[in-house]
Structure formats: C-alpha cells, structure tokens
Amino acid sequence: MAAERKTKLSKNLLRMKFMQRGLDSETKKxxxxxxxxxxxxxHWYLDLPELKEKESFIIEEQSFLLCEDLLYGRMSFRxxxxxxxxxxxxxxxKNKAEEEEEDETVEVDVSDEEMARRYETLVxxxxxxxxxxxxxxxxxxxxxxxxxxxxxxxMFLKPQD
Amino acid sequence: xxxxxxVASESPAGCKARAARNVLGQVxxxxxxxxxxxxxxxxxxxxxxxxxxxxxxxxxxxxxVVCGPGLRRCGDRLLVTKCGRLRHKESGSGSSGGIYxxxxxxxxxxxxxxxxxxxIVTAKSGDIFKVDVGGSEPASLSYLAFEGATKRxxxxxxxxxxxxxxxxxxxxxxxxEMVCIDSCxxxxxxxxxxxxxxxxxxxxxxxxxxxxxDCEIIQEVGKLYPLEIVFGMNGRIWVKAKTIQQTLILxxxxxxxxxMTTEQRKQIFARLAES
Numbered sequence: 001m002a003a004e005r006k007t008k009l010s011k012n013l014l015r016m017k018f019m020q021r022g023l024d025s026e027t028k029k030x031x032x033x034x035x036x037x038x039x040x041x042x043h044w045y046l047d048l049p050e051l052k053e054k055e056s057f058i059i060e061e062q063s064f065l066l067c068e069d070l071l072y073g074r075m076s077f078r079x080x081x082x083x084x085x086x087x088x089x090x091x092x093x094k095n096k097a098e099e100e101e102e103d104e105t106v107e108v109d110v111s112d113e114e115m116a117r118r119y120e121t122l123v124x125x126x127x128x129x130x131x132x133x134x135x136x137x138x139x140x141x142x143x144x145x146x147x148x149x150x151x152x153x154x155m156f157l158k159p160q161d
Numbered sequence: 162x163x164x165x166x167x168v169a170s171e172s173p174a175g176c177k178a179r180a181a182r183n184v185l186g187q188v189x190x191x192x193x194x195x196x197x198x199x200x201x202x203x204x205x206x207x208x209x210x211x212x213x214x215x216x217x218x219x220x221x222x223x224x225x226v227v228c229g230p231g232l233r234r235c236g237d238r239l240l241v242t243k244c245g246r247l248r249h250k251e252s253g254s255g256s257s258g259g260i261y262x263x264x265x266x267x268x269x270x271x272x273x274x275x276x277x278x279x280x281i282v283t284a285k286s287g288d289i290f291k292v293d294v295g296g297s298e299p300a301s302l303s304y305l306a307f308e309g310a311t312k313r314x315x316x317x318x319x320x321x322x323x324x325x326x327x328x329x330x331x332x333x334x335x336x337x338e339m340v341c342i343d344s345c346x347x348x349x350x351x352x353x354x355x356x357x358x359x360x361x362x363x364x365x366x367x368x369x370x371x372x373x374x375d376c377e378i379i380q381e382v383g384k385l386y387p388l389e390i391v392f393g394m395n396g397r398i399w400v401k402a403k404t405i406q407q408t409l410i411l412x413x414x415x416x417x418x419x420x421m422t423t424e425q426r427k428q429i430f431a432r433l434a435e436s
Contacts, residue, residue: 058197058234059227063273064394067229067250067262070372073277073392074325074350077383080402084389087350 069095181239181247181261189247189263195239197226198258224258231263243267266366270295270395272331277351279360279393280324280339292324295362295395298336302326306340308348316353323354323399325391354391358401359408365396367419378418381430382411390415 013019015035020028064070072091076084128136135153181195189195228234231243241247245265252259270278272294280292283299291299302324307316318324330338341351371379372392382388388402388411398415402408410433418426 057225058237058239059225060232060234061227061229061260062271063275064230064262064369065275066227067248067260068369069374070369071374072350073372073394074389075379075383075391076389078387080387080389084350091349 071095178238181249184247185249186246188244189241190244191242193241194235195232195241195247195261197237197239226258227252227260229260229262231265232261264366266364268362268364268396270365272296272300272328272337273394274328274331276331276394277325277327278339278395279354279391279397279399280326280395281360282318282320282322282324285318285320290318290324292326292339294337294339294393295397296337300328300337300339302339302341306342307352308342308346318353323360324352325354325393326351354399355401358389358399359412360397360399361412361416362396363398363416364419365394367415368392368394368396368398370419371415377423378415378426381426382414385411385430385433 009019015031020031023031072088072095074084075088076082079085178194178196180198182198184195228239231241231245233240233242239261241263243263243265245263247261248264249261250259272278278294280294280300280302282290282302283293284291288304290302290304292302293299304310304315304318305312306326307318310316324339324341326339326341327343328337328339330336341348343349343351370376379390382390386402386407388400388407390401390411391399393399398412400408400411400415402411414429421429
C-alpha cells in the first residue's frame with residue numbers, strides 16, 4: 001500500500017533548517033520574502049500625512065550660567081580662608097580665560113633668534129659626543145668657539161666604469 | 162497652514178507679537194510672543210507681526226538662538242512664561258544668534274542642572290544622603306561623589322551638615338541628583354562647608370546680582386573685615402566672620418542691600434567703617 005497522498009506538511013515544519021537543506025536557492029528566497037512580508041505587516045505605523053520636521057533653531061536652556069557670567073560662589077576676604085582665596089583666583093581666571101580666547105603671545109625669557117642659534121650649535125656639540133674618533137676630526141671650531149655641525153661623511157664612491 | 166490664517170499672528174490677549182529686538186530691557190508679561198530678528202525681515206517694512214509667518218526654510222538664514230530662563234519655544238517664536246525684563250546677550254562665537262532671557266525675581270528655587278547650591282543633609286540612607294536644597298523634593302547625593310571617596314574611605318558627613326555641590330540631574334520628571342566633584346574628579350571647593358557661620362535665605366535675583374562680576378556690594382563688604390561667604394544659587398547664603406557680632410552684621414547687610422539705594426548703602430558702610 002503505497003501512500004498515494006503526500007501528507008501535507010505544515011509551514012512551520014517547512015521552515016525548519018533540516019527541511020531547507022534540500023531546497024534550491026530560489027525557493028529559499030521566496031520563503032524568505034514571504035517571511036519578511038509577514039513581519040513587516042505586523043509592524044505598526046501612523047497613518048498620518050507626513051509632517052515635515054521643522055528644523056528648530058531655538059534651543060531651550062533653563063540655566064542662568066549661560067546668560068550672565070557669574071563669579072564663583074565661594075568667596076573669602078582679607079585672608080580669612082586662604083584656600084578659598086586661591087580657589088577664587090583660579091576659578092575666576094578660568095572663566096575669563098575661556099571668554100577672552102587668549103591669542104596674546106606669551107612672554108619669553110629667551111628670544112626666538114637666540115633659541116635658534118643655540119639649537120644650531122647644540123646639534124654639533126651633542127653630535128660630537130656620539131661621533132666616532134674618526135669623525136671627530138670633522139667637527140671644527142668656529143671663530144666664536146661654537147661648534148659647527150659635522151661635514152659630509154666620506155662614503156664609498158662607486159667607480160664610474 | 163499659517164499662510165491662510167492672518168489671525169494666527171495675534172496672541173490670545175489681542176495684542177500683536179512684538180519683535181524681541183525692540184523689547185530689550187522692557188517689562189514683558191507671561192503669554193506674550195516675541196518674534197526673532199530673522200522673522201521680521203521677511204515680513205516687510207512696518208508690518209512686523211501682522212503678516213503670518215512663512216515656513217520656507219530657504220528664505221531665512223538660520224541662526225541658532227538660545228532661549229533662556231523665563232522663555233519657551235512656541236513654534237518659531239519665543240513665548241514669555243515669567244514676568245520681568247527681557248535681556249539679550251550676544252554669544253562669543255558669531256555663529257549663534259545669542260541668548261534671550263527674562264530677568265525675573267522669585268524666592269522659590271527650581272533645581273537646574275549645573276547650578277552650585279548649598280544644601281542641608283537631612284537623612285542618610287544606605288549609600289546616599291538626602292539633601293534639602295529648597296526645591297520640591299530633596300536631592301540625592303551619593304557618598305562616592307566626594308573627592309577621594311572610595312567604598313572603604315567614606316566622607317565624614319553627618320545629618321545637619323551644610324553641603325556645597327552642583328546638580329548633575331535636574332528636571333521636572335526625576336529626583337534631582339547632586340555631586341560634590343566636577344567632571345575631572347576634583348572638589349573645586351565643593352563638599353562640606355566648615356563649622357560655625359550663619360545660613361540665611363534671600364531671593365534668587367539678589368544672588369545673581371551679588372555674583373555679577375562688577376558688584377560693588379561685595380567689594381565694599383570685603384574691605385570691612387576678614388570674612389568668608391558662600392553663595393548658593395538656591396537663594397541660600399552662608400557667612401562666617403571672626404566674631405558672632407560681625408557675622409550678624411554681615412548677614413543683615415546682605416539681606417537688606419536688596420532694597421537699599423546706593424547712597425543708603427554707602428552711608429551704612431561709612432558708619433560701619435567708623436565703629
């Protein structure tokens with residue numbers, strides 16, 4: 001008694017992994033699409049006309065700190081509390097620094113040119129320390145007693161022919 | 162929608178919406194609507210407020226405007242919610258249009274994020290302290306929110322202590338939370354306020370007036386005798402001087418200076434300096 005009627009398999013059974021191995025890619029894709037359709041239909045959505053989102057250029061802030069520059073809340077006068085006095089200077093200076101956006105040049109003890117000159121010769125003196133005995137001969141003394149940096153090293157010159 | 166209803170530009174009170182620029186420094190009442198500068202330009206000469214607003218994004222150059230305390234956003238306009246004088250400040254960077262706010266006076270404090278306040282510890286429960294800041298509910302302060310506090314090393318805070326801290330969470334839906342450290346983990350003067358001294362309450366407007374950078378009252382007070390003051394944005398001031406009498410004098414001056422004119426104040430300071 002051959003079974004002439006194929007038992008109808010349920011959809012859930014057909015979705016199981018072991019049943020899908022035998023399928024070819026097309027039927028697989030179809031099954032996937034059906035799945036997606038079912039899922040997306042389950043999603044809720046508002047049936048309203050599309051409201052254009054107005055770009056709001058007004059920001060609401062409830063804090064007075066932005067409006068007025070207020071000083072730091074702790075204060076001490078005539079040395080009553082030295083730590084608070086230090087804090088006062090620090091916090092109020094921080095507020096001012098944020099506002100002014102300092103672009104003043106910081107005062108330096110040594111000018112830029114002097115700095116460049118020193119560094120020029122510094123390369124020479126430190127370089128001499130690490131140079132081999134042969135190369136030390138390349139370091140010459142300038143008139144002022146500053147070191148001049150090393151001259152071109154003698155490399156192997158390939159013969160031209 | 163606004164284009165078909167010319168009446169839309171009138172507020173319920175029947176008066177036309179004014180341009181914010183023209184009202185600076187004047188008294189505004191709750192319910193008024195203010196137009197921002199960009200909106201006036203598109204309305205045409207002399208009819209600011211009558212023509213309805215156009216919502217074409219391309220026509221206006223959008224400047225970000227901040228509406229501060231006392232103002233709310235209402236469509237494209239500002240709606241006044243507190244009575245007071247309208248103020249404006251240009252922002253440092255030119256890209257944003259500045260900030261508008263209403264300079265109002267009130268005694269009741271509403272917690273705002275970032276404000277430094279003086280609180281009184283009312284309860285210690287588990288890992289947090291309940292701190293009364295004068296708002297609708299006590300703020301919570303975690304014991305780890307102090308400088309150098311760890312689970313083993315608890316801060317020495319008792320019920321009844323005064324705390325100077327700032328809010329990290331403060332909105333109408335949640336219980337306010339405060340901390341005594343800044344974002345880097347340093348105390349910066351926050352924490353338990355020391356022994357003795359006197360705590361009293363003043364209006365919020367006076368605090369802002371006293372904390373203004375060019376306040377003469379504070380400068381004159383500082384010349385009298387050595388003293389220490391802590392201002393909380395919730396209207397509380399704590400003062401301390403060497404003797405009780407000096408402390409009381411200081412407290413009385415600060416409370417009274419709100420209603421004194423400059424001359425009266427100078428007279429009082431002169432008399433004090435003599436004695």
